[in-house]
Amino acid sequence: MERFITKENLIRLAEELSATCRVLAPVASCGTVTFRRFLPGMVLDLHSRMAAVSPKAATFPQTETLLTVKREIPEKKPEITETLPEGKSVVIGCRPCGARGKLIFNPVYETDKTKDPYYIQRRDNTVFISLACDRPETTCFCHSVGSGPADPDGSDVLLTLVGEGYVARSVTPAGEDVLKSALFTDAGDKGKEADAKNAKAREMMGEAHDYVSAPAKLLARFDDMDFWAAQSAKCISCGACTYMCPTCYCFNITDDDLGLESRRIRTWDNCMSHTFTLEGSGHNPRPTKAHRLKNRVGHKFSYYPDLHGGVMACCGCGRCIKQCPAGIDIRQIVKAAQEYSE
Amino acid sequence: MSQLDDLKNAIKSHLGELECVIGWEQGYDPLHATPLFIRTEADLDRLTIGPLAVHNLATYLTGFKGKKIGVVVKGCDSKSVIQLLNENLIKRDEVVIFGLCCDGVVSQRKIRAALPADPGFVESVEIGASDLKITVAGQAATLKLSDVLADKCLVCATPDAIISDVLIGTAHTPTPPASLACQDEFEAKSDAEKLAFWQENMSRCIRCYACRNACPMCVCRDYCIATSRDPLWLSQDNSPAENMMFQMVHVSHLAGRCTECGECERACPVDIPLMLLRRYMNKQVKDVFELQAGTALEQTPPLLTFKVEEERINERGW
Numbered sequence: 001m002e003r004f005i006t007k008e009n010l011i012r013l014a015e016e017l018s019a020t021c022r023v024l025a026p027v028a029s030c031g032t033v034t035f036r037r038f039l040p041g042m043v044l045d046l047h048s049r050m051a052a053v054s055p056k057a058a059t060f061p062q063t064e065t066l067l068t069v070k071r072e073i074p075e076k077k078p079e080i081t082e083t084l085p086e087g088k089s090v091v092i093g094c095r096p097c098g099a100r101g102k103l104i105f106n107p108v109y110e111t112d113k114t115k116d117p118y119y120i121q122r123r124d125n126t127v128f129i130s131l132a133c134d135r136p137e138t139t140c141f142c143h144s145v146g147s148g149p150a151d152p153d154g155s156d157v158l159l160t161l162v163g164e165g166y167v168a169r170s171v172t173p174a175g176e177d178v179l180k181s182a183l184f185t186d187a188g189d190k191g192k193e194a195d196a197k198n199a200k201a202r203e204m205m206g207e208a209h210d211y212v213s214a215p216a217k218l219l220a221r222f223d224d225m226d227f228w229a230a231q232s233a234k235c236i237s238c239g240a241c242t243y244m245c246p247t248c249y250c251f252n253i254t255d256d257d258l259g260l261e262s263r264r265i266r267t268w269d270n271c272m273s274h275t276f277t278l279e280g281s282g283h284n285p286r287p288t289k290a291h292r293l294k295n296r297v298g299h300k301f302s303y304y305p306d307l308h309g310g311v312m313a314c315c316g317c318g319r320c321i322k323q324c325p326a327g328i329d330i331r332q333i334v335k336a337a338q339e340y341s342e
Numbered sequence: 343m344s345q346l347d348d349l350k351n352a353i354k355s356h357l358g359e360l361e362c363v364i365g366w367e368q369g370y371d372p373l374h375a376t377p378l379f380i381r382t383e384a385d386l387d388r389l390t391i392g393p394l395a396v397h398n399l400a401t402y403l404t405g406f407k408g409k410k411i412g413v414v415v416k417g418c419d420s421k422s423v424i425q426l427l428n429e430n431l432i433k434r435d436e437v438v439i440f441g442l443c444c445d446g447v448v449s450q451r452k453i454r455a456a457l458p459a460d461p462g463f464v465e466s467v468e469i470g471a472s473d474l475k476i477t478v479a480g481q482a483a484t485l486k487l488s489d490v491l492a493d494k495c496l497v498c499a500t501p502d503a504i505i506s507d508v509l510i511g512t513a514h515t516p517t518p519p520a521s522l523a524c525q526d527e528f529e530a531k532s533d534a535e536k537l538a539f540w541q542e543n544m545s546r547c548i549r550c551y552a553c554r555n556a557c558p559m560c561v562c563r564d565y566c567i568a569t570s571r572d573p574l575w576l577s578q579d580n581s582p583a584e585n586m587m588f589q590m591v592h593v594s595h596l597a598g599r600c601t602e603c604g605e606c607e608r609a610c611p612v613d614i615p616l617m618l619l620r621r622y623m624n625k626q627v628k629d630v631f632e633l634q635a636g637t638a639l640e641q642t643p644p645l646l647t648f649k650v651e652e653e654r655i656n657e658r659g660w
Binding site: 029030031032034036048049050052053062063135137138139230233234236237238239240242243244252254256265267268270273274275278321322323325326327328329 | 362369370371374375376377379397401402451454455460462463464479542543545546548549550551552554555556563564565569570571574577578579580581605608609611612613614615
């Protein structure tokens with residue numbers, strides 16, 4: 001389905017939806033833009049810049065309570081309550097890469113053997129209304145990982161800015177339902193204009209980098225710790241890259257014990273941290289930042305694609321490059337492995 | 343010869359005796375520099391200095407224990423080197439210091455606010471003596487360097503490296519203002535306003551620990567109490583209260599040690615103004631202990647010493 005919505009009506013749509021759903025949208029606060037719960041009266045910042053943090057939290061919150069434990073008397077059997085996520089969510093104004101990021105989760109969190117009910121429930125109850133990009137940023141490389149500035153994969157509705165509003169195209173039945181709102185009007189011949197804008201944005205991205213050889217080339221460098229030491233020299237081992245990333249899905253589970261009541265929480269883990277894969281014995285198979293960066297790059301561009309039909313575990317949003325305090329460019333690391341000659 | 347050529351020559355003459363020399367090169371776009379680890383003369387070709395070379399490279403020094411390395415420092419960064427030496431965290435004979443006489447570095451945040459379009463779309467940057475010509479999304483803009491300098495540069499009393507083996511450039515005579523407008527403005531807020539301010543800011547914190555890891559004085563690294571499981575001091579929950587708790591721990595651990603290099607705030611991907619906390623703490627330390635971290639060799643942070651009675655705290659006279 002193809003419809004049209006004015007800029008004002010998109011804000012109205014966000015306001016209307018916020019009455020019944022949790023709406024997440026890019027909102028400016030103290031000079032930065034992040035996805036946060038949108039409430040009527042807040043100012044949406046859809047166009048000035050890419051939100052610093054991706055919309056990942058919509059389907060995979062940074063902190064999620066898995067269960068609560070309550071004990072009235074210490075000797076009595078504790079009361080355990082599972083806390084599956086409730087309610088519907090809508091993400092408005094993410095870029096296509098941000099919506100696509102969650103597709104990387106699917107082969108991991110929903111398999112024949114394992115199903116993650118928390119993730120699946122959130123994913124199935126969240127609608128993504130994405131906004132196609134006008135032009136690439138210096139850190140964008142979505143076109144090199146099988147996506148593009150107007151990629152509909154992972155989105156339910158794809159908006160393209162045309163004049164004073166957006167051409168809105170549904171991608172899924174859930175997206176079609178959104179477009180039934182009276183705030184949308186007939187798109188007329190604006191669809192062609194949207195196509196032209198999308199094609200122009202893709203053209204501006206230039207030639208895509210070919211990552212086909214990356215999985216094998218990175219694996220060939222697996223034992224070459226000199227290579228990884230050089231690549232990770234400037235890494236400061238923080239977790240900004242993984243936390244910004246729409247596709248990083250590792251988590252930790254810890255218990256917050258509050259006397260007779262406690263809760264088991266799941267939080268984002270991060271392979272740049274010393275505690276990642278730290279075993280109970282004290283042994284860590286990834287003891288240095290070189291090992292950790294190898295894990296991050298290897299996972300995204302080698303191990304994951306090897307397991308899942310060549311799909312890179314990266315949506316090319318470039319947040320890890322742009323927000324790295326040391327300016328590490330993951331594209332350069334993969335390229336260095338691809339171009340490495342013995 | 344230019345300052346850059348002087349620096350290159352100085353590094354070249356020491357390169358043979360060193361594991362590497364840490365400097366800067368152009369990063370992923372013309373508006374960003376990135377640390378450069380110089381191991382060969384060929385690497386030297388990529389070396390850059392100037393207002394985009396923001397990173398405090400002293401952060402890397404403790405990672406090279408037992409190896410002799412070189413580091414390029416601005417005045418502010420040299421204070422971190424002094425503080426690391428004061429605390430015995432690095433050895434003087436294991437580091438060759440290439441000091442710069444610095445004219446200030448930019449704040450990417452201020453550049454972002456001053457440009458007509460987001461710097462994510464930057465196309466080219468020309469650095470003049472006192473301005474930056476930046477073309478972003480097809481629009482050219484000229485920004486006065488003085489308008490986009492990092493806050494720390496506005497009150498800098500040490501633009502020239504105060505410790506160095508080689509000092510490059512022409513010395514400055516700094517006359518910094520006594521206070522920083524944004525700090526005064528923050529401190530004038532009521533307690534309720536301050537609480538609201540931090541609740542808003544801490545609601546964005548994602549506890550990525552970039553602030554901690556970018557800090558040259560945060561030397562616990564892998565053994566930080568924020569991420570230790572045993573003992574478990576801090577919840578991993580990223581609620582504003584827990585996030586603030588982490589920042590309070592962070593700022594307390596830096597009392598008397600923070601050299602105000604501003605790396606914590608610069609590294610924060612969600613723009614939390616962490617230096618407001620640091621500067622406030624440093625002010626207390628200066629008032630009580632008459633100490634400014636990193637300004638003199640042979641001084642020890644007050645919290646790393648033990649005295650039965652502090653000279654300036656009247657413990658028995660209450």
